[in-house]
Amino acid sequence: MKKINSRPASLKEAPFHYCPGCGHSIVHRLVAEVIDEMKLREKSICSLGVGCAVVAYKYFDVDTVEAPHGRAAAVATGIKRVRPENIVFTYQGDGDLAAIGTAETLHAANRGELITVIFINNAVYGMTGGQMAPTSLVGQKTTTSPAGRNPLKEGYPLKFSEVLALLGGSSYLERVAVNNPANIRKAKKAIAKAFQHQKKKSGFSVVEILSPCPTNWRMSSVESCRWIDEVMTKVYPLGVIKEKKC
Amino acid sequence: MKKINSRPASLKEAPFHYCPGCGHSIVHRLVAEVIDEMKLREKSICSLGVGCAVVAYKYFDVDTVEAPHGRAAAVATGIKRVRPENIVFTYQGDGDLAAIGTAETLHAANRGELITVIFINNAVYGMTGGQMAPTSLVGQKTTTSPAGRNPLKEGYPLKFSEVLALLGGSSYLERVAVNNPANIRKAKKAIAKAFQHQKKKSGFSVVEILSPCPTNWRMSSVESCRWIDEVMTKVYPLGVIKEKKC
Amino acid sequence: MLIKTVFSGFGGQGVLSMGHTLASAAMLEGKYVTYFPSYGAEVRGGTANCTVSISDEEIASPVASQPDFVVSMNQPSFLRFQSLVQSGGLILVNSSMVNITSVRGDIEVVEIPTSELAEKLGNLKVANMIILGVFIKVSNITPFTLLLKNLPAILGEKRSRLLKINKEALELGFNYLQG
Amino acid sequence: MLIKTVFSGFGGQGVLSMGHTLASAAMLEGKYVTYFPSYGAEVRGGTANCTVSISDEEIASPVASQPDFVVSMNQPSFLRFQSLVQSGGLILVNSSMVNITSVRGDIEVVEIPTSELAEKLGNLKVANMIILGVFIKVSNITPFTLLLKNLPAILGEKRSRLLKINKEALELGFNYLQG
Amino acid sequence: MSGTSTIGEAAIQAGCKYYFGYPITPQNALPEYMAQRLSEVPGGVFLQAESEIAAINMLLGASVAGARAMTSSSSPGISLKQEGISYMAGQELPAVIVNVMRGGPGLGTIYPAQSDYFQSTRGGGHGDYRTVVLAPDSVQELADMTALAFDLADNYRTPVIVLADGVLAQMMEPVRIPSRKRKKLPAKNYILTGAKGRPSRIIHSFTMDPKEQEDHNWKLVRKYKQIEQREVRYESFLLEDAEMVVVAYGTAARIAKGAIKRLRKENLKVGMIRPITLWPFPTKIIQETVKYIHDFFVFEMSAGQMIEDVRLSLEGKGRIHFYGRPGGVIPAPVELYRIISRHYYQSKRKKGR
Amino acid sequence: MSGTSTIGEAAIQAGCKYYFGYPITPQNALPEYMAQRLSEVPGGVFLQAESEIAAINMLLGASVAGARAMTSSSSPGISLKQEGISYMAGQELPAVIVNVMRGGPGLGTIYPAQSDYFQSTRGGGHGDYRTVVLAPDSVQELADMTALAFDLADNYRTPVIVLADGVLAQMMEPVRIPSRKRKKLPAKNYILTGAKGRPSRIIHSFTMDPKEQEDHNWKLVRKYKQIEQREVRYESFLLEDAEMVVVAYGTAARIAKGAIKRLRKENLKVGMIRPITLWPFPTKIIQETVKYIHDFFVFEMSAGQMIEDVRLSLEGKGRIHFYGRPGGVIPAPVELYRIISRHYYQSKRKKGR
Amino acid sequence: MKGTIHIKQELCKGCSLCMEFCPKGSISLSKKLNLKGYFLAEFDDKKGCTGCATCALMCPEIAIEVYRG
Amino acid sequence: MKGTIHIKQELCKGCSLCMEFCPKGSISLSKKLNLKGYFLAEFDDKKGCTGCATCALMCPEIAIEVYRG
Ligand SMILES: Cc1ncc(C[n+]2csc(CCOP(=O)(O)OP(=O)(O)O)c2C)c(N)n1
Ligand SMILES: Cc1ncc(C[n+]2csc(CCOP(=O)(O)OP(=O)(O)O)c2C)c(N)n1
């Protein structure tokens, strides 16, 4: 019998440190597969946000810099402006990108920086232990919203991709999820498309990925996947949010 | 004959330091008139942004604090959370609020902070001498876009009110202008409505005001008013952008 | 006398609550006590541990570079801490999950088949309390009765329905080595 | 010899370019020169001024607390600087816009009806160059020919069509007091 | 109680009803505590800000409105607050800022360190200003210093920094939370409440006239001098017969104390000065001590920052030994004991010669 | 050429093709110059960032990509850059940061001041790090120091701060822009270019293991020691026969020089030490000078910050006189002349006694 | 309706907005400079001012007092 | 189509996603712990594995090798 799958070449050998069932691990593989398939390994530069994936440089076998929390898009801007021939992407969590990094992300999008943002939306601050994120759902209990997110005090879940889609410089935005096989396949396609938009110099591209965080959701991995379907996608509908011709 | 107009009580006697034909002066008067008419002088607290109006505390006869550049919404949040019974408003330029203050403004809106933002959009950094603002128009020449704003490098004019309108916490957003008598009357009504939304605890309210900056537009006052009609409103259409029932 | 104990294992094995339970009891006794958890929240997937220091005088450092006692719930933590424990010290190991190898001659090792015992009680989650019971017995570090008395306070109202099983587990452990 | 001159007036009266024109000529002459504009860009509506220091040796401060010469294009600046100018110093005033009052006895005041002169040339904007011409004559601070020679460089290509009128203005001023 | 909960509870007991912060290890348990507890306090507000910058400015706003309020963070987050702190110092606004230091520079480690000493004591922000810096060394002192911080902040209208680290924040120790015994504090006649029955008030930061700014700065300097005269706090330990003095603060001082106890057992005469206020620094006691003790041993969990204040205090007198562990390593008392004893014997030998 | 244009042109001549900044008075003419000039340089990029934080991080990105790049700002904006600077120091990334200081704290004034000395030299950010700080005193030196800043940054892989103020930035003086005479600099074998034909590279900031972080920090310390040994720069002026030494930098030093010339005319024997590198501070020359001159007169356009480094250098020797003008006031040479001569005579009298 | 206006000279900055929008053309720019250096707006009461106050509405400086009756 | 899989024990974290989505129910959670303390996924080749690789697609840890043929 023939082995029909293998670890992507753009991933180093190190086992992931993420919790069991964590979406980061799945997304890492997808990003690496796309880089492999598009032959971008030797061209890619990753600007890494701070979050559970802060040491993703242990996994991605591409040139990588760790940006200060929230500033990955600004760092990527600096890189891309110096090296327009490279493929530059950020890898950021929802807290990183939609809270502290709001301005950097929004303005990079508005300027149409030719970078790709891999946006892990797990509705929570994973790394710091499960605090409320701007993306947390109404009623979601977190360590800093122990009674559940109250929209009147803490606001509504921020649909940041929809915000970015409004901007002139953004070219491609799609929301995907990694909670079942079909969605995982779509997620991979979306990542490929985003890189394509960058290659074609069409504008800023974002793949928002609804990603399970069983640990901080206090659910099993399987429950987490179901929660994405049943609850999260109701607030964050999957699909293409914006796509310029390119 | 009877005198039919007078200086609003909520303005101190000091003559404005603004350039001839500057929209800030007009807006100051409108805000003060609304405060007078709604009897809010003894309840209002102003959180002042940094821009040409940085010394607006010399004019407004209400309690005023000078916030760090861009952070007026965060400062206002702190005030309002401590004193929910007061009327808290910010007075900010487009650079203050839509560039350095992007995150603070957007998240205050998303949280539905019960504050009112008076947003002076003059498509330029006035105070620092006419640099490009996020709101500058395509092709607009500024001291930092000497060849005119190039959307491919510097992005498209940021329609920040439209961005804020997307957020769950914003209650009332209207774009007005102070370039002719009819528009000035509408502007005043919009300011009153915004305060009304705050009083009714309906959510975050914004009045975006297209405001002439003859100095940095390198136009006469009259030309500036015309430019707002003929060019600026084409990019920033006037009218209510969002209005929750309240 | 200053005694430092490290409780260690995987996250999820309840090592922090073992330490917390002990520390609280010792505080009741009026001792100087510090409790210091490892905090790896920014780094996923590590092993968890905590250090309880109990003394008759002020405690300098809440950290133990050379603990007197170690309670080790899994293999990696056993490997790590068996080399740190003081000469003459003691390691309590969860033999259900630890293959004891390369042990130093100058320390004592006590093996407890914690998981099996916990299964007897019908609740794998109280393995930590069982081994804590054993530890109290072996170390004689704080009065067992005090620890039991303090249990309701530790569990709080929310988890008061777990009081019985935890008590049982502690007692099972405390009496284990007698049998 | 260190000579400090302040040019002052409203923003828009061209006081900064007066100073700049003088400073550039003096640099050509090989002198130590500093030019220091007031920068009130963050504060609207003030008066503008700049200081030109010309010396045979290194210049300590580009700022003048007690200028030797003042060229004053409007009333507020006249009031401000007439009290600062050094004893024995000189003030050139734009008498079209300044009501000379409360003048000290120990300084010289020269009045130039700049606006009227500029009207003669048909361009109110060159009032500054007229008074600069007078100033060069009166102060003898730098060779007039050098200043004229340098004018094209100062104006640059963009404003080269203004060369003629500026030259005329300078000359009108330079020769004014002779008449 | 854990260090973080202790800070939180002490703040609440001191009348703090408003917390603004942004998560960062190793102090997350503090905002988490406040999220829970402030929901139980009438009128209490816990607000997770979108960033440290937003948090410090919300704090500024709350202070302007007259409230006792606090924020907390750890090193990188504190860097982001520097502009806001400079504003509050300039605007003379009281505020309490807790820094649970971790190893740096950059993202660094999450482990305890003391390398933000310069930033805290010299003003990491711009302009001529100082902040009071309190450095507790136990959970009990976390409680006491937090309470004190609010009083000092209000009394002098100035931001106060409580400087802790990952050890103090995470550890549990028995503690008694001080109940609110308000010192008589000046009335807050500057705060913004709406100009009812009085002229409108201004809390400004910009000044048009440099002379006015200068006067303001000298006024600040006079205030700082007053604080330097009145508010110095330190602990001295076994100084009487000492032949060597350890200078250390916070967690490092705890560890040093353990080392000194061991040293004493072997009759090595070592004492300690533990600055509790890092600014104002306890210069005088050091100057007095050097009159009869020659050797100073500075121990910091950094590459050496407080040592500068010790040198400034000593003015060339005495001899300084230094031991630093930067980056998050927590040395054991026994390690320090060995190092100190080595230096101790070296000094003896030198003196012997 | 104006100070700001000079910095810009010198940067471009030094091979800087990337500028990232955010407007703030009194340095706006610099970004404005770069906006124009970099559009003429092939591949040049001028980018007005949305904030100072974005700007410093774009700079970080450009540095990571191997480019010579710069940012500039003024005091409040520099405070906001502290986290980024700490990152770059930790990640050992070269960068040039220009601070045109204005009066503070807070928004303060737009007028020239020197009150960011502590922030620049002690690391306003968190963690154990230093930045090289260059303090020019003329437009010519603005050019020279800007060029030098790029070389030092690349040579030591460290952020370098050029510390100017509103006087230097706004004034015009004759200047010769140094053309690019590249010192032999180490190859940039760490930069990110895409992992083509080599293993992938990592520029990280986070370390899991405190021991690893500690090693890194000590490595930084060794680098800083090397810089301290090699890169001290200062100007000494009329020291030979002096009886009093003024210590001042930047604009303050210019003014002091004017004052000293006057004093000399009246036979008051005053000289000057002008630190050009504020960090590393020229400690040695001060230590040598105090061997034969007793009186040191420190003059700063602040309430007194560099004076600490002078005190650290003097180690209790000599006597320090201080004159400070914080908040944006530019004193005249004659004012300083009067103050210095008063102190001079007082000292003489004391010595006489 | 008949009206008149009074322009406060020390406040006027000569921006011309009042004259631009006055329906009666009652205001024009004079050649007179005020102390701040601005050419002043000048009212001509022979142009049939109605006291509509449009000028005051437009005036940034609150320099115009309108009388009606 | 017939298939089989190999689960790398040292990588598996027992998250159960493979078994949840395996159309054939070929994988289940064993009682065996690995060194990291996780219960391991266990393959049962009698359940008719088709080599569809769904399990590998889901596995976060890249712990599953799929063979087909
Ligand atoms: C300036 C700064 N503030 C705060 C932190 C602490 N911090 C680290 S990761 C993180 C948020 C992580 O959440 P997210 O971006 O959603 O990533 P996730 O862990 O959920 O994948 C925070 C607040 C930091 N490192 N730096
Ligand atoms: C942290 C900080 N960065 C920059 C500045 C300088 N600054 C003052 S006002 C301003 C922008 C003004 O533009 P805008 O907000 O549009 O107001 P306007 O003057 O146009 O009314 C800037 C950049 C500052 N004061 N603080």
Ligand code: SF4
């Ligand atoms: S905390 Fe959540 S996001 Fe972080 S590794 Fe664990 S599961 Fe993944």
Ligand code: SF4
């Ligand atoms: S610069 Fe523009 S915005 Fe500022 S006062 Fe002048 S006209 Fe108004």
Ligand code: SF4
């Ligand atoms: S009141 Fe009306 S008619 Fe009269 S001057 Fe003013 S705008 Fe003209």
Ligand code: SF4
């Ligand atoms: S609108 Fe006002 S300021 Fe403008 S010209 Fe008329 S009166 Fe003067």
Ligand code: SF4
């Ligand atoms: S390959 Fe398909 S059938 Fe086989 S075990 Fe995996 S999911 Fe099940």
Ligand code: SF4
């Ligand atoms: S999906 Fe992978 S990690 Fe999860 S149980 Fe299956 S084999 Fe193990």
Ligand SMILES: [Mg+2]
């Ligand atoms: Mg997240």
Ligand SMILES: [Mg+2]
């Ligand atoms: Mg603006």
